[in-house]
Amino acid sequence: MILDKIKNNHSIIDAIGDTPLIHLHKMFLDSKINFYGKLEAANPSGSLxxxxxxxxxxxxxxxxxxxxxxxxxxxxxxxxxxxxxxxxxxxxxxxxxxxxxxxxxxxxxxxxxxxxxxxxxxxxxxxxxxxxxxxxxxxxxxxxxxxxxxTNQYGNPDNPLAHHKTIEEIMIALEGDVDYIFVSASTCGTLMGYADYILENNLKTKLIAVDAKGSVLFGGEAKKRLIPGHGAAVPSQFLRKERIYDYLAVSDLDCIEGCWSLLKSEGILCGGSTGGVVTAIKNYIAKIDDSSNCVFLLCDKGERYLDTIYNPDWIQVNFPDYKSIENSEIGW
The missing domain is CATH 3.40.50.1100 (Rossmann fold)
Known part of the structure; x- marks a missing residue:
């Protein structure tokens, strides 16, 4: 029976995790790289x-x-x-x-x-x-x-530990064949949970951190940012830079463009930090070998950003020199 294959959750807490891993075919049409999105927006309250x-x-x-x-x-x-x-x-x-x-x-x-x-x-x-x-x-x-x-998401060691299961789910789904994982950085709990798991299991996976311009996580001065959910104005208590293969910084506009590209190409509505990662991948893609398997997180639901990221009027007010995103091409 089909019902036998459905996970029996005893509470809303039990429904957390085991999120789908989606093979994304349309986002980078000219690329021979395999891209996968871990749909963390499918968690009960809508995020990782x-x-x-x-x-x-x-x-x-x-x-x-x-x-x-x-x-x-x-x-x-x-x-x-x-x-x-x-x-x-x-x-x-x-x-x-x-x-x-x-x-x-x-x-x-x-x-x-x-x-x-x-x-x-x-x-x-x-x-x-x-x-x-x-x-x-x-x-x-x-x-x-x-x-x-x-709960102290900024310093509680249970924060990175919580994400060992997430990367384990990714590894099981792709049978360990994961070349790159791109992760948005804020508290760095998710990022370092992945980094620790990769180190402990001696995996080949290269971890790429995606930070916000105006964040202090990888150096520099704190500056005003409009897109929440990534970056930080104070240093992370978790971050160990030597365990990160590379990092990129993205602007608010990068986040917006990435969100719209993901929506128009794959039909997935996500929040700003995910959009930032999408643009970071676009900027990094030339460094990745063909046929590589690359994973990133679809961190949260985009409905919470309908008044901002997905509102052309808001974009025009905050980025007056930017062309109308409504008329931009699907994907890149």
Whole structure:
């Protein structure tokens, strides 16, 4: 029976992971390279951060660091917050999310629907910008609220550990024959989870990090960025540059162009960090041998960016010198 092949999930938490790996044929039509997208947007709350959220919370519960009824606190630009909101609701934990003015309005509405409490930071720190200000607020809340717990996606070792399973799923699907994996960098939890797995298993896979221009992760000064979900204004606690084969930096406009190219060529609607990776691959493709197998993450759902990335009026306002993306060619 067909039903026998369907995974029986006992909870919404069990539905996290085992996401599809999609062979992408149309994105780079002139290339002989094999491209695969890991559809992390298929996770229950819509992003790869479902894995991080559930893994950290379940381990904290098992280790007695939190109990049902306690308060979880996190700073997040969006996807981690949503992953936590869903998991906390199911696990009977309270959640406070610290956000800044860059929060996506759609994400904000989803958080409120899940029952999360939102704390707003309105002024950036002189050093570290809004991220540093959010982290300061987290510490303030931890001191003020009894039985509170910081999931700390920025420094909790369970963050990279959560993504060992993701890369394991990729390796199983392609029987270990993976030449390149491109990963967007922010906390660097996903990136270093992959890097550690590659090292521990002595794999041939080359890991390429994709950072945002205006991020400090790979050096340089923090600058204003419009596209959330990648890059950082403070250094990562996880990043080990010697374990990364190479890295590229992409602009906000690169992210937008990559999103539209992915949508028009493959019919996949994803968020800004995924678009950045698509453009990074375009810029790196000349260095990749024909017939190589390249994987990247389709990190999150694009519906949250309908008012920005997928809104031509918003693009025109923020990038007035850019031609109308609606009329651009499909793919590259």
């Amino acid at each position: 951060k479902d894995r991080t959220s559930a893994f950290i919370l379940q381990n904290a519960l098992e280790e007695g660091k939190i109990r049902p009824g306690d308060t979880v606190i996190e700073s997040s630009s969006g996807n981690m917050a949503l992953g936590l909101a869903q998991a906390c609701l199911y696990l009977k934990l309270k959640l406070i999310v610290v956000v800044d003015p860059h929060i996506n309005k759609h994400t904000e509405k989803l958080l409120l629907a899940y029952g999360a409490k939102i704390e707003y930071v309105t002024k950036p720190s002189k050093k570290g910008g809004f991220l540093a200000a959010r982290l300061d607020k987290v510490q303030e809340l931890l001191k003020a609220i009894p039985n509170s717990f910081w």
